[in-house]
Amino acid sequence: MTEDRKAIVPVWTLATGDVRGPALTGDEPMTAERLAELRGVLAVLADEPIATLEVHPLPDQLDRSRGIPLDAASPLAQHLSQLITQSARNSSVAATATAASEGLYRMVVPAKVAAQFGQGIIRPMAAKGAADGIRGALVNSTGSIVGQPTFVPVGKAAAAGAVGGAGATAGVAVAGSAALTVAAPLVLMAVAVGASANADYKRQQAIEHITELLEQLHEQKLEDEHSELDGCRDAIDKATAILLDQGKLGVSLGLDSAVHAINTALGAADRRLARWQSALDKLPDAKPVEIGTLTKSFPGVDDHGGTFRTHLELAALAIALKRRVIVLQAVEHAQDDPDNLFENFARALKRDQQRLDELESSIAGVLERLSALELAGPQGLRPVFTTGEVDRLMRAANRIHKLGDGVMVNSRTTDVAIEIARNKDGSVVVFPALPM
Incomplete structure (x- = not known):
């Protein structure tokens, strides 16, 4: 324009x-x-x-x-x-x-x-x-x-x-x-509507990435996890429409079950994050890491698809859905106290955002650490690598180094x-x- x-x-x-x-x-x-x-x-x-x-x-x-x-x-x-x-x-x-x-x-x-x-x-x-x-x-x-x-x-x-x-x-x-x-x-x-739209845009991005990754993986367990999270959208959309018309939320919407599914996914993201951080902590300092060692803890990290990248997108989807729910809860808080409207909104929103901010920041920290690693080829008795091994190592190094692109840790408001x-x-x- x-x-x-x-x-x-x-x-x-x-x-x-x-x-x-x-x-x-x-x-x-x-x-x-x-x-x-x-x-x-x-x-x-x-x-x-x-x-x-x-x-x-x-x-x-x-x-x-x-x-x-x-x-x-x-x-x-x-x-x-x-x-x-x-x-x-x-x-x-x-x-x-x-x-x-x-x-x-x-x-x-x-x-x-x-x-x-x-x-x-x-x-x-x-x-x-x-x-x-x-x-x-x-x-x-x-x-x-x-x-x-x-x-x-x-x-x-x-x-x-x-x-x-x-x-x-x-x-x-x-x-x-x-x-x-x-x-x-x-x-x-x-x-409230701008923040909700922002979170929904991130949800759409995560859905697109997950769909593409799962088409390559054919992993039923991750498919089920994705379907359960994506199934929360209908309840959240209805709750958004009702609250933005200053109505009251009811049990029939199914928002409680959606929140349970989102919280379960966030719990899985927390556990996976802890495993990733532990695996990185065990790597030797200032030494090249063999690609095979890395893929044991981060399966598929060296490829376009892979379980690790799907886990990242599932975490991003859960975070985006939770952010939409938090906005709804903050609006409901504010509307319940007309004389303290904006203060209630900001207070409720900030308090519940902290856990998500910490989770997102910690995942970004893992990606930064991974992107900074120096990779080594497979260790063995042979003094030289084959052309295929060299090509794989170069492709893997390039993809892993790109993990840090666009990562924001403790971004300035x-x-x-x-x-x-x-x-x-x-x-x-x-x-x-x-x-x-």
Whole structure:
């Protein structure tokens, strides 16, 4: 997508509580760099989490299949519609930008706030055809916003309160920060759907990899493990739809049995991780490792397929499914306590994320250690290797060294962008949350 460099983009500053914040926004036009600085200052100085919301023209070509659709009656869509309607009454810039009733809304949550969600819930998504790229509706293959529009704050915007649901925290923030619109339900719902879409994208990636690996392995036990995990999707999808419409979860959904299957898979991942770490610890320091020795503990590590790589993808699938469940549980917590909405959400999410973050980080550590190993050929009485043995060793070394590519251990928390496509009928599609 290319965006007009002279475009005027309205931007709201959204608070998640009735806060006393610094009067920094004003109503003067600003650059993207200035807006980023402002977000950082607000995150540090404001009493409650602050997010910004921009509205851009809807791109001509937009892959909506990556996102989660919500109809116009859903709370998120109604919160957004109310913000648009009430803001247009007080701001000609907002009125002009939202007149078409459709657009691409971009909510940016500062790193300080994003850290509350755990380090692993939002990670870069590799774009096809771009090794290090991040794919998003408003970003190019390098992760940068295309074009240089001018951002204009929407001052004294009316609040986006709850519409037809619990958790209303509405109103313009108190004196000293009149441009801060209190919109906790809107921020919470956007973060929740964006995080859920992100986790589901990772689930899809893991499913694709597992399917390809199992076609090569013909391993029934791993097939069963995969089928049981993939069977959890239906219950999680239904629970997501119900909670995002602010309904109540019931036993008939089957979410309890899905959570049990996911926890069982995570337990298997923990046990396998312990075996991998133990096997690496037993290897001699600073000495080449015979390929045969390595494949005993990591079967198939030297090949495209193999049991080890399937175990990695099964762990990734279980983690992705668990992250979706945790988001649902956090939303449910927040909705049960309307007066403490965003704080409950962030607290529940962070607490339960820690185990997954540690598991994911530990698996990444194993891959880094494997990728750094120096390999040796088969040991025997023969003084030279055959051509086939040399070729196998070179292929194995190349594949094992690539295990460390793209591994992120204790990645730095960044600002998080959540993009929402709004249609003319008020329905929305929320795309996976992306680090900036």
